[in-house]
Amino acid sequence: MSPLVEAALQPRKMPVQARSxxxxxxxxxxxxxxxxxxxxxxxxxxxxxxxxxVSVGTLSPYYxxxxxxxxxxxxxxxxxxxxTVEETCERHHGQALAAMVGAVVRAFLDAKMRxxxxxxxxxxxxxxLDGPALVARxxxxxxxALATMLGTAMDARFEExxxxxxxxxxxxxxxxxxxxxxxxxxxxxxxxxxxxxxxxVGYLEKxxxxx
Amino acid sequence: MSPLVEAALQPRKMPVQARSxxxxxxxxxxxxxxxxxxxxxxxxxxxxxxxxxVSVGTLSPYYxxxxxxxxxxxxxxxxxxxxTVEETCERHHGQALAAMVGAVVRAFLDAKMRxxxxxxxxxxxxxxLDGPALVARxxxxxxxALATMLGTAMDARFEExxxxxxxxxxxxxxxxxxxxxxxxxxxxxxxxxxxxxxxxVGYLEKxxxxx
DNA sequence: ACCTGAACACCGTTCAAGT
DNA sequence: ACCTGAACACCGTTCAAGT
Numbered sequence: 196m197s198p199l200v201e202a203a204l205q206p207r208k209m210p211v212q213a214r215s216x217x218x219x220x221x222x223x224x225x226x227x228x229x230x231x232x233x234x235x236x237x238x239x240x241x242x243x244x245x246x247x248x249v250s251v252g253t254l255s256p257y258y259x260x261x262x263x264x265x266x267x268x269x270x271x272x273x274x275x276x277x278x279t280v281e282e283t284c285e286r287h288h289g290q291a292l293a294a295m296v297g298a299v300v301r302a303f304l305d306a307k308m309r310x311x312x313x314x315x316x317x318x319x320x321x322x323x324l325d326g327p328a329l330v331a332r333x334x335x336x337x338x339x340a341l342a343t344m345l346g347t348a349m350d351a352r353f354e355e356x357x358x359x360x361x362x363x364x365x366x367x368x369x370x371x372x373x374x375x376x377x378x379x380x381x382x383x384x385x386x387x388x389x390x391x392x393x394x395x396v397g398y399l400e401k402x403x404x405x406x
Numbered sequence: 407m408s409p410l411v412e413a414a415l416q417p418r419k420m421p422v423q424a425r426s427x428x429x430x431x432x433x434x435x436x437x438x439x440x441x442x443x444x445x446x447x448x449x450x451x452x453x454x455x456x457x458x459x460v461s462v463g464t465l466s467p468y469y470x471x472x473x474x475x476x477x478x479x480x481x482x483x484x485x486x487x488x489x490t491v492e493e494t495c496e497r498h499h500g501q502a503l504a505a506m507v508g509a510v511v512r513a514f515l516d517a518k519m520r521x522x523x524x525x526x527x528x529x530x531x532x533x534x535l536d537g538p539a540l541v542a543r544x545x546x547x548x549x550x551a552l553a554t555m556l557g558t559a560m561d562a563r564f565e566e567x568x569x570x571x572x573x574x575x576x577x578x579x580x581x582x583x584x585x586x587x588x589x590x591x592x593x594x595x596x597x598x599x600x601x602x603x604x605x606x607v608g609y610l611e612k613x614x615x616x617x
Numbered sequence: 618a619c620c621t622g623a624a625c626a627c628c629g630t631t632c633a634a635g636t
Numbered sequence: 637a638c639c640t641g642a643a644c645a646c647c648g649t650t651c652a653a654g655t
């Protein structure tokens with residue numbers, strides 16, 4: 196992430212009068228509504244402006260370009276999730292592992308699911324073309340292969356094989372994605388491999404014990 | 407995913423002569439090169455056509471719109487990863503869990519890392535605006551909170567606390583993303599919560615035992 | 618059958634003029 | 637200080653004309 200790119204998403208002018216604060220908020224809300232109504236492709240600056248009840252020209256001082264509109268909406272959402280996780284963590288200091296994990300997982304999912312339509316729309320924005328659908332469709336081949344293999348394990352049996360496999364695959368894809376987006380050095384990839392093995396084995400042993 | 411959207415990414419005309427097959431391949435390769443050279447925002451149909459040595463009008467019969475260009479590149483990449491995982495799975499049928507997991511994790515990461523520049527560019531495409539950077543920056547707050555909390559656990563100590571935490575968070579975010587993109591029913595979310603707990607606890611127990 | 622490239626429609630962004 | 641909206645530049649897509 197170059198600072199220049201980030202800078203281009205920051206407002207040129209901050210609202211100083213009450214009037215413009217209202218405008219900025221109306222534009223943000225209009226962006227969400229247009230996004231939900233017509234989708235990311237047909238979201239245009241004119242449409243957002245019209246929905247917010249202002250002229251197109253009003254957008255630029257506060258949202259210097261179209262991406263800034265979506266960026267700010269996503270930022271609000273992510274901040275809400277981060278807030279929720281932080282608070283939950285603080286409330287569980289000093290407790291046992293299982294209690295901590297249970298609470299955090301619950302809080303994280305609850306935050307993501309507070310407005311499922313918005314969460315989904317934001318993933319879609321973040322996804323651009325139909326990447327995720329493609330990932331799901333093609334990743335399915337890998338998941339079927341994984342499930343088939345796990346079904347043959349000499350030392351374990353799984354009741355919920357489909358779902359267990361889905362979890363393993365998602366954890367793999369998700370953590371890898373994070374590492375790649377962080378700028379994947381060879382060392383990081385090696386470390387990731389080791390940790391992912393721990394995670395998958397740890398999970399699968401528990402899943403097999405339960406079933 | 408509506409079938410209509412998918413259909414709009416399929417070619418209107420398939421290449422029938424050797425000449426046009428070469429053209430189609432050249433356009434796909436040009437798309438990758440332009441993507442790597444100027445990034446997704448400045449990737450234009452004209453630029454791709456010029457790089458491929460054809461006229462803009464030549465694109466449309468085979469790639470009906472700009473998204474189709476990026477879609478086909480991503481499709482190739484994902485198919486390669488799926489192929490690799492499938493083969494590895496087949497080679498490890500009947501082996502012990504630990505061996506299976508080790509092999510698949512390795513194969514998956516190797517496939518993703520064969521051309522790191524392309525992998526990264528495709529995540530960037532899939533990501534549109536700077537969503538991932540934002541996710542990383544804000545998600546960092548949650549990770550710090552998690553690490554701080556885990557450091558206080560009454561029944562475990564972690565050497566590599568930072569990285570361990572990163573893994574837990576990535577697994578949470580990654581699996582959640584998958585479930586959301588699959589169309590998150592309330593039932594699925596509940597199932598996810600239970601599995602994520604198993605996975606996190608299983609992993610953390612192993613990580614604590616090692617350290 | 619395949620390719621060209623000018624023409625069209627549309628959208629993001631700006632800025633002189635207003636309140 | 638804030639907002640308007642016409643004007644501009646640019647890009648995706650098409651299609652009549654060529655080979």
